[in-house]
Every structure is written in structure tokens, then in C-alpha cells.
Amino acid sequence: MMDIPAEVARRIRLVLLDADGVLTDGGLYVSEGVVGELEGRRFHVHDGLAIHMLRRAGLGIAIVSGKLSGSVKRRAEELGIEEVHQVTAFGKLEAVEGVLQRAGASWLEAAFLGDDLADLPVLREVGLPAAVANAVSEVKEAAAWIGKQTGGDGAVREFIEALLAARGEWTALVEEYVAECVEHWRAETRD
Secondary structure, eight states: OOOOOOOHHHOOOEEESSTTTTTTTTOOEEEETTTTEEEOOOHHHHHHHHHHHHHHHTEEEEEESOOOHHHHHHHHHHTTTOEEOOGGGGGGGHHHHHHHHHEEEETGGGGEEEEEGGGHHHHHHHHEEEEEETOHHHHHHOOOOOOOOOOOHHHHHHHHHHHHHHHHHHHHHHHHHHHHHHHHHHHHHOO
């Protein structure tokens, strides 16, 4: 895993994620059902807690995917991610531009974690381009940070942890989280 320079990490206000191949392993589970074709994806639970920690740090998060998926939308809702844009590969730059405008952030204040060619236009514009371990070579060449985890196997967690650690915030966020869990447990056991 590569280190993220602290000055770059502190500049980031918004983390953007691709879905297929980043939040998922890129595999599609397709079956024929009573109501037609069903499609599903596998997500890694560690990514969800990392997204929670990212929000605790005050950073924004959005998903910008090149494929329409009910599974991605549902997972985003579970994680409290309100900005979910499922567009064509040709619509990613426009979708990101809209997210940035709503967040009041610039391209340099955004990070994007991607894996495939459809992510290249965004990766070439953001302040912190990042790639999962199994990204295609062109994406890795465009990335300032490349993880060791493959998409769908905790890659989002790895990236968020590296980003927050570079900002000097990861350890304190973990300790706050643990303290809140203990406080909640103590309050529940006293009632």
C-alpha cells in the first residue's frame, strides 16, 4: 500500500467511489426469477464501517457508478450515502461535477477510488486518484494511490483508513467509536 501525502489528504473534502469492482468484486449474480431476471452483488462489511468513520471525520461520500443496480442503491441507503449516481460511463464526469457543486468542493478536494477504464476520466481530474489492487493497468497508471485489497474485499476500507491516517485522524476516530460503544453498552445494562 502506498502512503498518501498528509497535505493531499488534508485537502480532501469528498470521497467518490465506483461501485462494481470497488464496493463489489465486480462479479454479477444473475438468475431468472418468477418476476424476471434478478441481479445481485456481494459487498464487504468492513467497507461499511469505514464509510461510517469517514462521515464521522466530516468528509462527504458519494457513489458514481457506470451501471444501474438496485443492489448498489440499497447498500448505499443502508450506509447512509445519499449521493448515488448510476449513469453511463459517459456520464460520470457530469455526475461528479454535480456532486462537487452541491458539496461546495473543487476537483482538487475530491478523491476517487476506481478500477476500470470508465473511471479514467474522473481519476484524471480529481485531487486524489486511487485504485483498487485489481484495477486495470491504465487505472493504476493514473492513480496516485494503489491499494493491496481487491475490489469487494475491503478495498474501500483500506483506502478510507489510509486517507484518515494520513490526515492524522484514524486512531482518534477509532477510539471515539469504541468509547461510544462502551458508553452505549453501559447505559443499556443499567436500565
